[in-house]
């Protein structure tokens with residue numbers, strides 16, 4: 001589960017150290033935001049404000065970067081991110097149907113997180129496994145050509161253990 005940033009001094013301390021160590025890099029912001037997301041699990045407004053203050057830059061600039069890149073999230077995310085490829089090959093080979101099945105099984109819509117905090121459903125561009133289309137990725141694992149709903153349920157079950 002994502003950590004709750006409010007009143008969590010230890011996490012802010014950790015983030016402060018990251019900012020200190022990176023702020024003199026040429027383009028530090030993306031790297032700092034990436035580490036901040038690892039620390040907190042996501043990038044809520046208050047974390048963005050903290051970074052802005054520490055780096056002495058407008059919070060709007062941070063918000064712009066966070067909303068531009070889809071690997072940053074302003075909402076708490078699940079333990080496992082189910083990334084469905086919506087690149088051309090996967091789209092043609094059935095990504096929309098795969099998304100629909102995942103939405104039904106997980107009972108969430110694209111971009112949402114299951115109530116138990118286990119899964120977040122998102123989309124990505126081509127992950128370089130087009131021959132396996134349609135493809136989805138969970139963590140380091142890539143799954144392709146899953147034909148049936150039962151197979152899909154079986155894959156997800158592995159992550160519930």
Ligand code: FES
Pocket residue numbers: 085086087088089090091125126127128129130131133135
């Ligand atoms: S389009 Fe999906 S892996 Fe290439």
